[in-house]
Amino acid sequence: MRRRGHLLPTVVMVAALSLAAAACSSSKPKAESPSTGGGSTAGATTGSNTGTGKQIVMGTTDKVISLDPAGAYDMGSWTLQWNIYQALLKIKPGTSDIENDAASKCDWTDNTTYTCTLNPGLVFSNGDPLDANAVKYSIDRVIKINDPNGPSSLLSSLDNVSVSGTDTVVFKLKSPNSVFPYILTTGAGNIVDPKVFPADKLLADDQVIGSGVYTLSSFTKDQQAVLKPNKSYKGSDVLANSGFIVHYEQTASTLKLDVEQGNVDVAWRSLSPTDVASLQKETDKVKVVTGNGIEIRYLVFNTSLAPANNVAVRQAVAYSIDRDSIAKNVYNGTVQPLYSMVPQGLAGANTAYKDLYGATPDPDKAKSVLAAAGVKTPVDITLWWTPSHYGAVSGDEYTEIKRELESTGLFKVTLQDAEWDTYSKAYPADQYAAFQLGWFPDYPDADDYLAPFYLQGGFYKNHYDNPQIDQLITQEEGETDPTKRASQIDQIQTLAAKDVPTIPIWQGNQVAATGLTVTGVDKTFDPSYTFRMWLIGKS
């Protein structure tokens, strides 16, 4: 007997009933959606940190490497960490100044001993006490774990950490280092619960806890992080919202679409210059907030590889670069020309490259420098750049640099690119004579733009070694007199500009696009790049 197929109609009926059931069922009270713009005020204000105001959704293309302080040294990870953990010290919003966080006071007892006293009664979000032992434990495990992605290198000046009682921590340094307090404001200084975080390995991201303004309610890697107010928080920061969701986007274009459509309240890192220019015109949907930034881009010369091993060639390139054109035509004004490796806004920054090589290209001087050195022109030079690590605009930037150099008639430029994974292994291995790099601050101090670049060839191993600069760096790190220190920093920049081991190109503004009713983003923009989620509100 022929069997009739009953399966398909049955499936259709079940599906239809399911749809009907879903449509007719009562939904859970939905949390306020960014696109509706309205909604009730969530959370009472009776607790110490319950948060008032609305939930904020932020979109970003940054990625999280690790939420364990010992496992991350990147912007995406630190952005969350700054809001989950406390450190002894933090950066005052809108400034480069240090203020207390978990500590009630910190001071130098001698030039290599830094002592901090904790605020009383601090606890982690699970109720465990935050005491001096927790601080020591946190610092020690960063050094011990020494994760390849972690910030242990920031603690290289530290000799040991000891405790005195339950509320005093003593840091003993190997040598005088006046910027050490800044180190304590970085991710390396975040304080963790010894009962939760293992001493010798990283904790899974979704299990981290801290004592900061928020607790991590949930975390799905590369998708979303949900932060809720930490009811146990004891500190000076006041919440302007009832919670924060960080939504991780794949591309700048989808991030732009989401903020235009109201799917996210804030779009931060990284919108392309074209996106920013487009969003600036959509004043009926979004507003673009900018703030001074100290992110920089620069060109590095490997001083052991031809033609970059000739200082005359390097100086001729310095005479030929048109930073204004790059800022205006490539980046639509979202960056500023940079004339020193130390960006403007940091104490001690000067404009050494402008003073020596001019603000605009000078082909005549470039030509005479090369002629005086007997260099035959056009000089064949290969410039390397990387397509995705610093944004897709890098290609346009280096095409413009190529055009600028070749327009002098003195250079024949070949552009080459490699993806970051290959690139990051090749440039410190003497494979590129001239290459693109960028830098974000670890902390907002000029030393962070000097020591990593000039000591022992810099982290990029370009073989530039100037003993006078090395000595000045050691001096400025130990110098406590601000005036003397500023002078030492000034000298370093000027000496380096003469030798041109690098050419600073631009300094970036911080840019975010927000919904029209969002507030507080401008308050968190400062040289530390700390995105203080608690300042963001929505009216």
Added chain:
Amino acid sequence: MAKSSGSLRQYALTRLALVIPMVLILLTLVFILMRVAPGDPIQAALGAKLSPAQLAEKRHAAGFDKPMLVQYVEYLRQVVTFNFGRAITDNQPITTILRVNGAATLELTVSALIVALAIGVPIGLRAGRLRDGAFDGFGRLFGIVTYAAPVFFVGLLFQLVFSKWLDWLPNSGQLNPIDQAELPTHTNLTVIDAIWDHNGAAFTDSLKHLAMPAITLGLLLSGVVIRLIRTNIIQTLKGDYVEAARARGVPERKVVMRHAFRNALVPVVTVMGLQVALLLSGAVLTEETFNWPGIGNRLVSYLSNRDYVAVQGIITVFALAVVVISLLIDFVNAAIDPRVRY
């Protein structure tokens, strides 16, 4: 005269036995492919960040300094015990990645399959019936274009039209951020979880988010379905039994739907099973385009970071999934068609 059902059992057992060497060959190929590049996974993923001594330590801890044969046996042992290790770059267990992100890929690929069948079957059927007519021409052209068009390009076009210009559908993701944060996870399938939670708004939102990726990927496969159905319909309509049905006065619609179509479906089932590999590879690009949180998305990320341990684990699972689905398709085929048996 039909064979007895014992023959089906024999077929199933034989087919199951053949899976073992098939899987072994696949796993060996995956193992070799992940090691043909110079260096080792630790060097590839962390080489720029660690000193030689640290690299050697990590290499030893991961077993990459052991003889290749020992590594191979260890790899097979891990696969058999469903322990695919941890990613080097973010220390995540591969099984966790598969559980959380695998559900999203399953949701996408099943939806894409439904779309492919919903589009491909009617078009293929009509094109086959109206052979050489205008609709047939359209159907064939449609099938070629949808198959040939790069899936990421189609996805970007859809985002431009339906998200940017028309603002009908969300441009990326699986759910809006609020619902994603608040919807309890039961199955990691957002549509199912929304139904489970009686959350109509989340259900609607999840369908809206699923629409573009599913249609993008489904269109890729629909081209295959259209051509398959069309070809098989044409063949079956030439059959003697179809002529006999027509001669008996059976209406043409019944001739096509009841006689020709069902027989035309048999080879389609087989081929569709093989297209799972196409679906999975298309899913990688689709997930990347729409930021869909599936395994393909994570695979691209791990590939970018040269995390070969994670890549090996994910590809192994992909390969095993294709084997299992091919096996199931063979069983279905054997059940439908008694001629397909040993």
